[in-house]
Amino acid sequence: MGLFSKNILDRISKRRRDWEGRELAGALAKSPETRKQFTTLSGIEVGGLYTPEDVKDLDFESSIGFPGAYPFTRGAYPTMYRGRPWTRRQIAGFGTARSTNERFRFLLDHGQTGLSTDFDHPTLTGYDSDDELAEGEVGRVGVAIDSIRDMEELFDGVPLDEVGISFTINHPAITMLAMFLGVAETRGVPWEALRGTVQNDSLKEFFGQKTYALPPAPSLKITTDIVEFCTSHVPNWYTVSISGYHTREAGANAVQELAFTIAQGMAYVESAMERGMAVDDFGPRLSYFFGCHNDLFEEVAKFRAARRMWARIMKERYKAKSAESMRMRFHTQTLGSTLVREGPKNNITRGAFQALAAVLGGTQSLHVSGYDEAYDIPSEEAMKVSLATQLVIAHETNVANTVDPLAGSYFVESLTDSVEEAAQEYINTIEGMGDGSMVRGMLNAIESGYIESEIAGTSFEFQNEIESGEYVVVGVNGYREEAEQPEEVFEFDVEEEGRQLARLTEVRRDRSSADVEKALDEIKRKSEADENIFPHVLDAVRASATEGEVMGALRQVYGEYVDPGVF
Amino acid sequence: MTQPEFPIKVVVAKIGLDGHDRGIKIIARSLRDEGMEVVYLGMRLTAEQIAAAAVEEDADVVGISLLSGAHLRLVPKLIDALKSQGLDGQVLLVVGGTIPDQDVEPLKQMGVHGVFTVGTPMASIVSFIKERAVPPR
Numbered sequence: 001m002g003l004f005s006k007n008i009l010d011r012i013s014k015r016r017r018d019w020e021g022r023e024l025a026g027a028l029a030k031s032p033e034t035r036k037q038f039t040t041l042s043g044i045e046v047g048g049l050y051t052p053e054d055v056k057d058l059d060f061e062s063s064i065g066f067p068g069a070y071p072f073t074r075g076a077y078p079t080m081y082r083g084r085p086w087t088r089r090q091i092a093g094f095g096t097a098r099s100t101n102e103r104f105r106f107l108l109d110h111g112q113t114g115l116s117t118d119f120d121h122p123t124l125t126g127y128d129s130d131d132e133l134a135e136g137e138v139g140r141v142g143v144a145i146d147s148i149r150d151m152e153e154l155f156d157g158v159p160l161d162e163v164g165i166s167f168t169i170n171h172p173a174i175t176m177l178a179m180f181l182g183v184a185e186t187r188g189v190p191w192e193a194l195r196g197t198v199q200n201d202s203l204k205e206f207f208g209q210k211t212y213a214l215p216p217a218p219s220l221k222i223t224t225d226i227v228e229f230c231t232s233h234v235p236n237w238y239t240v241s242i243s244g245y246h247t248r249e250a251g252a253n254a255v256q257e258l259a260f261t262i263a264q265g266m267a268y269v270e271s272a273m274e275r276g277m278a279v280d281d282f283g284p285r286l287s288y289f290f291g292c293h294n295d296l297f298e299e300v301a302k303f304r305a306a307r308r309m310w311a312r313i314m315k316e317r318y319k320a321k322s323a324e325s326m327r328m329r330f331h332t333q334t335l336g337s338t339l340v341r342e343g344p345k346n347n348i349t350r351g352a353f354q355a356l357a358a359v360l361g362g363t364q365s366l367h368v369s370g371y372d373e374a375y376d377i378p379s380e381e382a383m384k385v386s387l388a389t390q391l392v393i394a395h396e397t398n399v400a401n402t403v404d405p406l407a408g409s410y411f412v413e414s415l416t417d418s419v420e421e422a423a424q425e426y427i428n429t430i431e432g433m434g435d436g437s438m439v440r441g442m443l444n445a446i447e448s449g450y451i452e453s454e455i456a457g458t459s460f461e462f463q464n465e466i467e468s469g470e471y472v473v474v475g476v477n478g479y480r481e482e483a484e485q486p487e488e489v490f491e492f493d494v495e496e497e498g499r500q501l502a503r504l505t506e507v508r509r510d511r512s513s514a515d516v517e518k519a520l521d522e523i524k525r526k527s528e529a530d531e532n533i534f535p536h537v538l539d540a541v542r543a544s545a546t547e548g549e550v551m552g553a554l555r556q557v558y559g560e561y562v563d564p565g566v567f
Numbered sequence: 568m569t570q571p572e573f574p575i576k577v578v579v580a581k582i583g584l585d586g587h588d589r590g591i592k593i594i595a596r597s598l599r600d601e602g603m604e605v606v607y608l609g610m611r612l613t614a615e616q617i618a619a620a621a622v623e624e625d626a627d628v629v630g631i632s633l634l635s636g637a638h639l640r641l642v643p644k645l646i647d648a649l650k651s652q653g654l655d656g657q658v659l660l661v662v663g664g665t666i667p668d669q670d671v672e673p674l675k676q677m678g679v680h681g682v683f684t685v686g687t688p689m690a691s692i693v694s695f696i697k698e699r700a701v702p703p704r
Contacts, residue, residue, distance in 0.1 A: 136641050
């Protein structure tokens, strides 16, 4: 049943036509609109005015409803920020574990309520700091973690059972999580008390973040190993942070981000179900991670559509019974790729609007990217501004006083539907590529280069809009400003690599290589037998096997993925 | 403007472990649309692999992209690799990515012909390559 009676709609329709003929026509005769067509950043056409006619088919109960209840369009929880503000979770990581540990403590002291770990490229791609490929990249854009000794140092003095901890790592996620569980063991913290997230989103690596280590199918198998192990042994851990952020950074628009991310989620659900797991056993521990761009209403629509789509998919397609499986929770990061060098202080404004959209969209946690990120990883000063941006929204704007404040806006509801429809078309295409299986569909969509070329096309078009001046980026192609490097930028300590290498040498010297060899052999054997390798990775890291050694063993079994170079 | 008789051949690649490839893909498409012959080698390549490909493809231009901050370490390796392939001074070398201001001049000192930081308009990259990609440089 629609929101308005036919009688009311008829009157509105007549009144609108009158208005178009009189007031609107008169105004246009005097001065035409500034553009022929107005669109969202995803290319969805936006009209000048929305009325009840645009939402005439919308059914309140089945499409909008109530927060914390199916289909969760309004929000994940009934009271949202009235009950608890979103978690302010600025990601951090650089240099050695010691340096990142200091930044963690700084953030906790400045109002941060959760920790999120950024790893360096060698760690993200599964190579040790002393690997030939790691040269110059150790600790550069994240923290270098080679062994359980580094993991111990990373969380020195951080109460593991009080602070939620997130690990932004994918193909080698199994090694990092095993190291973390090992550290909890030594510190006497039971695994049941640990709260946190491991990104573990293997599929988006092939078209989003591009820090893959293994081919698509084996990486999906290991993602599922983590889901299976944690469901039994680390019950409060979020096992996959199904991520659209990196896909967006790779150049996708909001619709593509939503579509591909949900498609990833569906593949993980089907992969776990193929193993015989019950959807309500693991479904509640899946979470999402989105980016947030400048198009405020489209982003809000995307977040609302995402919750509704996921709830419906979990309930209708996978027959979930538990509301926890249907309740999408997500983290948001404002997009680093929207930040510019020309007038870098304006990036603070961009971050604030993007953060506002995330809050209006009902995010559970938030990272605001540093205003200096077009120059380097964020300085301490930039991170303080990012945290303050969140605090100003939380305390001064009053936007969090009510739940889902934009609901019922003719425009936002209509846009929520349009974003959902466009995303669903992509999902249908991918499903078709797998003859109804989202696992096969995603593997085929990745291996054929379909997703990458869709993203590259969008990204190229957007760049052309900037080049032609059709889309104005303030300071860059309009209202030009000189590039101006902020006074304080992050200064990388070049000695860090040496420190990390010395530490790694020490670790290799002090351990029993026989134990390590045995554990690595076991990982290979269990991989060949297609069994869950998590317990064996735990054994290996307890024996101080390094990340690169564990991933090396897996590379021996599964081979490596080579970038097809789609552009 | 008339096209040169033989199109400019450009080899572009991501060097090191960095995965940010939005920029390089846009550049690859733009240069191709400008009539250049573009070979994108993909990601995670070593200096030696890129130099070897430059020889094999008979490149006029070698472009690398990195947003990993490792440019001061990896670019000298690439220059050495190009030298040992006998390409010293034979190719136009351009570098793009997240590069702080203070690193631009040192990169040029090392022998990089053009450094394109975040937000460089495509048109200026295209015209730089068109002007400089024909010997003598």
